[in-house]
Amino acid sequence: MGSGGAALEVSGLTKRYGAKRAVDGLDLVVPYGTVTAVLGPNGAGKTTTVEICEGYRRADSGTVRVLGLDPAADAARLRPRIGVMLQSGGVYPGARAEEMLRHMASLHADPLDVTALVEGLGLDGCGRTPYRRLSGGQQQRLALAMAVVGRPELVFLDEPTAGLDPQARRATWELVRALRNDGVTAVLTTHHMDEAEELADDVAVVDGGRIVAQGSPEELCRGGAENSLRFTGRPGLDLASLLKALPDDTAAAELVPGGYRVTGTVDPQLLATVTSWCAQHGVMPDRISVERRTLEDVFLELTGKELRS
């Protein structure tokens, strides 16, 4: 299938709109058969990047290889091999849901069975409904169906669950997992942390038109600042003796009288050490809690911005 390399390789990509740099030296690698979430706030350059990879827009500079092809020069060869879900629209307002899906299928050599796909996505009740009268969730699912009906090797899903209710989001996630299990590579943009954590093998955090971090959700949460453990107890405990029992890179502090925080690699061993130290000192560690960094924290540290604002 592939040419040995990755499904998607982007390096030094830039794109300006007038004076604004929408994409500013972006590098991204997506291995075959994985799900990569491109995570970032609105205006970070996600959609522009995806559109350049799809061959819809031209880059100002940088190199892009998609399935081993240059999307600008080899668009005609690339298009049949990719599936695209736009952020919104893409369907004739007067077209019926199933009619539009059948049409997309007819543009491909060996499409999926439309009836089965319509049922699988829960659209069988509204197959004859004109697009403009579908609910937002139904429109999203139709757009997703249109992206996969041609049996692509690689799908680009731009905000696939924006505006969906929790149940519809889960259904979409199931479909993305099914795609990956069947060997389809997926690139999705999102500004939902939970979506990235739930679905992605790899998360690329974008801000200001460049990737500020990339890795698995676990790697991203582990790297950089440490996790912490908090507990409350008697004020004025002697933390020096606690630190002697803990690994070297660990720190401990009494933040407020009786409120303690231990920062470092918080693992079961550390938790056991802290509780046994408390037992030795006759301290009942109240309100003990382990704080793991979430992607949300990582994002805030990397960009200084709230993701969802």
Added chain:
Amino acid sequence: MSVGTFTPAPGAAPLGRMIRAQAALETRMLLRHGEQLLLTVVIPALLLVLFSTVDVVETGGGPPVDFLAPGILALAVLSTAFTGQAISTGFERRYGVLKRLALSPLPRWALMAAKTCSVLVIEVLQVALLATVALLLGWSPRGGLLPAALLLVLGTAAFSGLGLLLAGTVRAEATLAAANLIFVLLLVGGGVIVPLGKFPGAVQSVLELLPIAALSGGLRDVLQHGAGMPWGDLCVLAVWAAAGLAAAARWFRWE
């Protein structure tokens, strides 16, 4: 959905099949659109019946329908190739349909070919219907089929270019308003139902260069007066077609 459902098997359908499917879909969308049918069928048919039976406009000698039918055929081409196509394409652009199709295996030129096919299909239906109405009103066309067909094809090319230029450069709402306004202006000032001879000489010589005037004038020369190949009108239409299509190709924006 079972395991293996989504195993990749990518590929484009054969070009012919894609264009046929796209043309069929575009045609269905146009026929499903009530306002479009009003413009393409109801208004031309009403004008034909009204002005053939009621003596409102002075149409020169002979039965009024012999003067009116060629003009109404020109109006049919204007309504579909220009107004209808501009409005539908403008909204397709606005709703991301053009963008989505540009990302499908269908090449852009094939999309344009399919649009042209669907415009031609609608025009054939219009011409058949309006010619039937005209014949029932006593129309006795003269002249050759080939010159008339050439005029209709070049007229379609000219109006398509202008319609796509409009749809691809301004907002959908503006396209809607402008396409309808231009339809009405050309209806009145393009020799469709009002003979150009009614206008002052200077105005007339400008109006004669409009594509609608060349189309209705040419069709009238052929079908009413039995003229041969109307080279002058064909030239005017060819220039409009070349300019309009080139401008559309240059300035058309897909979103």
